Amino acid sequence: MSRPLPPRGLLARLRAPDFPWWLxxxxxxxxxxGGWIASQAGLRQTIAILAGGLVTTLEVTALGFAGALALGFLIALAGxxxxxxxxxxxxxxxxxxxxVPVLVLLFWIAFAGVPAAVAGWNGLTAPLREAGLLPELLVxxxxxxxxxxxALxxxxxxxxxEIVRAGLESVPPGQREAASALGLSRLQRLRLVVLPQAIRTVLPPLGNDLVSMVKDSSLVSVLGVADITQMGKVYASGSFRFFETYSVTAFLYLLLTVPLSLAARALERRLRR
Incomplete structure (x- = not known):
């Protein structure tokens, strides 16, 4: 005797134990x-000012995540x-x-690491600078x-x-052994056998790291970079509207992070299937 199909109406979905009421x-x-911000002229002015740092926040996040992804992959392979x-x-x-805390690392790279690297570069290229082939690099x-x-x-x-390393190690050793038996080189085994399977494991945590980087991009404001947080600090200190300014700042970050979080969850569910 066949089992009855579960009801698919709206009421049944609302009663489902896994219905995302949090969403x-x-x-x-x-x-x-959004309605509160749109109804207040002062808040509309605040969000217009803070939106000027939105491009910088997105630029820092995109460049930082792309660089961290490339460097992290190389370190995982080296490991x-x-x-x-x-x-x-x-x-x-x-x-x-x-x-090391990210903020401490940010200060060290900005005010110690970069000056040391510039001094080292100038020392290595001194003969070229004396010949007029290269200009002197300044901090x-x-x-x-x-x-x-x-720093990010x-x-x-x-x-x-660590995420990539765990993904690579999640591929069963028999897959590598079979690829080796087929005569594939080490690079071919990595590209054709290991990576396609490891990607399914590493994509969800990488999505979470992207969300975290959007939030940690606000740390560059301590250097005076004009991102959303820095624009909010400057506006709040000049207008003394701290509650409104930082409420709008939090709202803008939520507009960036919540869709990314939902996309990461959807990708994780899809990969599970």
């Missing part, structure tokens, strides 16, 4: 906040290399970077925005390296 509440709060010194070097990098030539991006790249590359 309904979040949408209601978002609509309420699985045949050379023992390379594996230990990758492990050392991950442990040091993960043990001020490296913008504060790029220093902030570099270094900080997040360590976490992404």
């Amino acid at each position: 309904v509440a979040l949408a209601g709060l978002g609509l309420g906040a 699985r290399a045949r050379l023992r010194w390379l594996r230990n070097l990758a492990r050392l990098y991950v442990e040091i970077v993960r043990g 001020r030539d490296v913008s504060l925005l790029m220093r902030g991006v570099l 790249v270094v900080a997040y590359s360590a976490f992404i390296a």
Whole structure:
């Protein structure tokens, strides 16, 4: 005897134990906040001013995540290399970077690492500069925005390296052995067999890291970079409208992070199927 199909009406969906009531509440709060902002002339002015830092926030996030993804992938491969010194070097990098707060790392790279790198570059290229082939590089030539991006790249590359390493190790050893038996080289095994299977494992946590980077991009405001947070700090200190300014700041970040979080959840459910 066949089992009856579950009801598919709207009421049945609302009664389902996994119905996302939290999403309904979040949408209601978002609509309420949007209506409150639209109804107040002062808030409309605030959001217009803070929106000027939206492009900078997106730029910092995009550059930082792309760089961290590339560097983290290389570190993960180094951590699985045949050379023992390379594996230990990758492990050392991950442990040091993960043990330092992002804000401290940001200050160190901006005010210690970049000046040291500029001095080292000038020392290495001294003969070329004396011959007039290269100009002297100054610390001020490296913008504060790029220093902030570099700090985010270094900080997040360590976490992404661990995610990629776990994804690579999740592929059963029999897959590599079968690929090796077919005569594939090490690079072909990685590209054709391991990576396609590891991607399904690493994509959801990488989506979460992207959401985290959107939020941590606000740290570049301590360097004076004109992102959303910095624009909010400047406007609030001049207008003394702290409640309205930081409420709008939080609203703008939620507009960026919530859709990314929902996309990450949807991708995770799709990969599970």
